[in-house]
Amino acid sequence: MRVQKLTYLEDDVIDKMRSIIHCQKPEVIQNHFGIGLNTWVKLREGKAIRHSVALRLLQRLQKDDLI
Numbered sequence: 001m002r003v004q005k006l007t008y009l010e011d012d013v014i015d016k017m018r019s020i021i022h023c024q025k026p027e028v029i030q031n032h033f034g035i036g037l038n039t040w041v042k043l044r045e046g047k048a049i050r051h052s053v054a055l056r057l058l059q060r061l062q063k064d065d066l067i
């Protein structure tokens with residue numbers, strides 16, 4: 001079995017993401033960031049997420065000039 005690599009995002013990135021959304025419905029999170037609600041909850045709680053998801057999320061935020 002392969003071990004998943006986990007990554008933490010910086011608090012300022014998560015704070016910026018929080019400021020962008022108007023509510024925390026799953027469809028809003030998915031539309032803005034391309035992540036599921038469970039991943040968003042982990043980020044809000046300061047927990048690590050899969051490295052591949054973190055990379056994809058950061059690329060999306062940079063592409064949209066959000067970070």
